Amino acid sequence: MSNSKKIQEKAVKLIPGMTQLLSKRPDRYGRGVWPTYFEQAKGILVTDLDGKTYKDFSIGGIGATVLGYADEDVNNAVIDVIQKGSASTLNPPEEVALAEKLIALHPWAEMARFARSGGEAMAIAVRIARVATKKDKIVFCGYHGWMDWYLAANLGKKEALDEHWIAGLNPNGVPKGLEGTAIPFLYNDIESFKEAIAQAGEDLAAVVMEPLRNYYPENDFLACIHQIVKEKKVPLIVDEISAGFRICNGGAHLKLGIQPDIAVFSKALGNGFPISAVIGKEWVMSFAQEAFITSTNWTERVGNVAALAMIEKFVRCDVSSHLLRIADMVANSWEQLGKKYDFDLHIGGFKPLIHFSFAENHFLYITYFCQEMLKEGFLASSGFYAMYAHTEEDVKEYFEACDRVFAKLKKHIIQNDVEKQLECQIAQSGFARIN
Secondary structure (H helix, E strand, O other), rough: OHHHHHHHHHHHHHHOOOOHHHHHHHHOOOOOOOOOEEEEEEEEEEEEEEOOOOEEEEOHHOOOOOOEOOOOOHHHHHHHHHHHOOOOOOOOOOHHHHHHHHHHHHOOEEHHHEEHEEEEEHHHHHHHHHHHHHOOEEEEEEEOOHHHHHHHHHOOOOOOOOOEEEEEOOOOOHHHHOOOEEEEOOOOHHHHHHHHHHHHHHEEEEEHHHHHHHOOOOOHHHHHHHHHHHOOOOOOEEEOOOOOOOOOOOOOOHHHHOOOOOOEEHHHHHHHOOOEEEEEEEHHHHHHHHOOOHHHHHOHHHHHHHHHHHHHEEEEEOHHHHHHHHHHHHHHHHHHHHHHHHEEEEEEOOEEEEEEOOOOOHHHHHHHHHHHHHHHEEEEEEEOOOOOOOOHHHHHHHHHHHHHHHHHHHHHHOOOOHHHOOOOOOOOOOOOEEO
């Protein structure tokens, strides 16, 4: 039995759900062959507990390691500050420097607060908005995490989020009294947005949205949102947790013409180190003083230092251009191979966060793909998150490996024996984006 499988057997007994993050469960890729645990990660190379090293062409730390694993510049900055002490009775000056840096990149913003994860940062933003407006209901679009304010959308009607973006999010444990306080609307659907606003009525506290996910906004969609938040005098909160520091130096909203009152960052911000930021206009951010929002570990300095180092390198190296170029190459590879082997592939997402799916038997085929790509030396799945550490040569090697695996998959489809070739369980969706 491999070391990974031994740890998995312990984890099943000791940790509910096996892993801390749903997206990292082996069930999503092929439980039985997926390595699950790592010993070392550097650049795009990941070494598992059995000493096998893979090139990572999957979801790159779930989008957190935008520069690549163990980036030398970020790590050196972090190591230096750890030697000096990461926490004390006093506060780290780096939080002020990080606030200045983020506001300089987003001139519309005037104030900042920091936390350590995306979900809690979104909860902070929603709390501040509710205090500022003295109202309760949140109209939202997109995926925003596991907190009560968001999952409340599935109270009463458990499929509410299924119909929009995320299937299977169970609201168990969310107070039933929150029913009706979170109202979803569809991206680029003006009528859906207006219906949600009408449902919120006079108790509208904020509009929350991801800047983009699978689609870019249409002009009328943004104009409608801007008009209504202005009329209702409520803040527009943009969730940049996934999109931030990908297509430009800062939030994607800078490129898309979205005019927020609050923007929330995490994931890429710390290149794998825990840090999240809530930046916004003074008129709304100042209300954080009237709410109880505090936590001990928000005052450690490692996250702030990591974010400062990440931003400095991201801007200096024009990382966004590289990410888009690499994602273009990968998407083109998928498209070429789909045509070559007559697969009906759907390619979605936004560059540099992209994914593909098979029109038929997706989970069966993608499980085979993950399994065989491991043998080729790649961590690969239906999703691909570009990192600065990916090179064009890496993409060429990935393309050649995909070509070999797609050829074998096609042969087994013709022979109608794909499932017989599996050495693992068929991948499970866990949760799935519908659009």
